[in-house]
Amino acid sequence: MDHRSGQKSAAQYLYPPLDPYDQRMMDMGEGHHVYVEQSGCPDGVPVMVIHGGPGGGCSPAMRRYFDPRVYRIILFDQRGCGRSRPHASVTENTTWHLVADMEKIRVSLGLGPVLLFGGSWGATLALIYAITHPENVVHLVLRGVFTMTEAELDWFYGGGAGRFFPDLWDRFTGAIPKNEQADLIKAYHRRLFSGDMAEEMRFARLWANWENALASIDTPHIASETPSEYARAFSRLENHYFVNKGFLDEDRWILKNRHRIEAIGADIVQGRFDMVCPPVSAFELAKGWKNARLDLIPAAGHALSEPGISAALVQVMNDLRSRPWGPKPSAR
Structure with missing residues (x-):
């Protein structure tokens, strides 16, 4: 069945x-211990899966996008989330810490260049790692592209998406006094880091629910x-990164540094009706990048779990099996 028909659930693809055949906690220093796991083929093509958020954590379903006879599947929970510890900590937790963690994971597992697979914030981090370490990346598979620009943040937290979901936007904004809503x-941020646990929990749920409610085209709801x-x-974690503009030196940093990765191939899968990360970001990233292929999925939103998105990603990873990337670990 064509993945665009939307007749199946994502799990069926x-x-x-x-x-996993290997699970470990890696000491990254600065008090952080990061959960890392490996599954699939131990001698296979290494693919590093980068979850979204920031702060989302990885899930068992993320192992299932890859042929386990071909791929060595590496998942990890970024600092402060999932099974990594300390939980919910933003201390010594920046984009550049995460890039360093990814490099430490790659080296510790004895890997050469890897394939990166990431969606939403995971796509952001994949791009930043690739720009920083282009020699260590063979290919990028990106979903629901987010490039950490002020325009993207303004869309989702400045009222753009709220014009399509005024009831949900009213719930998200209504907890904040009018004089702070600009x-x-x-x-x-003031409330998520107030030190009052009850207040932090209340506003954490409001923040998370706003994003989760808009993630899938099929189930926008409260x-x-x-x-x-x-x-x-x-x-x-998400708010910490966003209030600091992703810890990047300037707006549109990824787009301004794309030239560093133009020799690397990329497959970009993007929902046409993604309300969290609108398609313009994926389009702008891919435009003029000769080695990038953009697939706009007609009846799909943002979530990895959407049938059309999952089907397209599995197809991409199956197609990439024929590429001449040897499953040979690094000699280091």
Whole structure:
């Protein structure tokens, strides 16, 4: 069945559930211990899976986009979220810490150049790592592109998406006094880091629910309450990164440095109706990049779990199996 028909659930396109053959906690220094796992083929083509958020954490379903006979699948929870510790911590937690963590994981596992697979913030981090370490990346597979620009943040937290979902926007903004609503990221920051746990939890759920409710084209709704512990890590980390503009030196940093990765191939899968990360970012990233292929999925939004998105990503990874990337680990 064509993945664009939308007749199947996402799970039907995925490989069967898979258990990891290796799980470890890596000491990254500065008090952070990062969860890392490996599954699939130990001698296979290494693919590093980068979850979204920031603060989302990885899930078992993320192992299932790859042929386990071909790929060595590496998942990790970024600092402060998932199984990494300390939980919900923003201390020594910046984009550049995460880039260094990825490099430490690659070297510690004895890998040469890797394939990067990331969506949303995961696409952002994949691009930043590739720009910083182009020699260590063989290919990029990106979904729901977010390039950490002021325009993208303004769309989602400045009222753009709210014009399509005024009821949900009213719920998100209504908890903030009118005199603070001109900068909702900062207003939420004050409350997510107030030191009052009850207040932090309340605003964490509001922050997480606003994004989760708009993630899928099929289910825009006032979401049920996000589990508190997950919501606190997700919301604090995401807000911490956004209030600091991703810790990048200037606006549009990724786009201004794209020339550093134009020799690397990229497959970009983007929902045509993505309300969290609108398609203009993916289009702008791919425009003029000869080695990039953009696939706009007609009836899809932002979520990895959408049928059209999942089907397209599995197809990309299956197509890439024929590429001449040897499954030989690095000699280091």
